[in-house]
Amino acid sequence: MSIFNYFLKKEKKSSASTAKERLQIIVAHERSKRQQPDYLPLMQKEIMDVIRKYVNIDEDQVTVQLDNNDDCSVLELNITLPE
């Protein structure tokens, strides 16, 4: 192995740390989804249908999020209307 290789190798991130980073992201994402109640996807779809009666929107323009704080839950509905 030449001395150049030695330096190149140092610069590249190790595959184990890439694995850890990817896992941390996907696991956090899946955990937050898991805590949602089962009715949420259906409710999101029905809300979409109601809005679609009046405005033409895409699915990705709506975000529904449920946050659980200590003693209250907040349902956040975010809709971007087309111009």
Add this chain to the structure above:
Amino acid sequence: MAKIIVVTSGKGGVGKTTTSAAIATGLALRGFKTVVIDFDVGLRNLDLIMGCERRVVYDFVNVIKKEATLNQAMIKDKRTPGLYILPASQTRDKDALTMEGVQTVLDNLAKDFEYIICDSPAGIEQGAQMALYFADEAIVVTNPEVSSVRDSDRIIGILQSKSLKAEQGGTVKEHLLLTRYNPERVAAAEMLSVADVEDILAVPLLGVIPESEAVLKASNQGAPVILDQESQAGQAYLDAVSRLLGEEVEHRFLDVQKKGFLKRLLGGK
């Protein structure tokens, strides 16, 4: 009252059956009357790993369907006193296990045994959910590899929401067992370390089983690897059993072992 421990993982091929066989044997070696149940209906393999495949007459499904009694279906281990195996059936009927049936069998076993080890099938389908539903404790078997860690996290989610304990407002006591660990590759930053996996899953560590040739050798011979007490894997399982019983044992085999001069000369592993 017996303690019910499920050995689960989500992902297949990570070492659930190897672990079930080793832990059950280890508990029996420590003097506890133990039964290990194969929940993998249709793909029974615990019998092979335990070396009793030719002695299977009746199985778990026969007992549930009342075609045989528990005593007829259970196989007494020939090597370790106080250890019994309840094999899975080879039926292709997926719904052969029923929740009530499983509960009745577990209730009956609980009268006689101190430990009931449930060897879960892979996946998160009915069979896997049935295996973990009645558990008091869970051993989550994980390889230091991305898909296994992710699947373990999913099965932990199921333990926390769909087990009887969770439904009653309690918790299943979780243990992480890291298997096929290769300290050389961890040192080269090619493999997730114990700390990485603990960090991501946040489950207390029961043990680390090093990748070992002894595991394949043990399954070839149909003798649980914990009986091979010269092997690192066997010793690591013995340590894990001690920790399961509440003893404090230091973790071993986590670091690269320096080969002695003679070993290096002879190319030994």
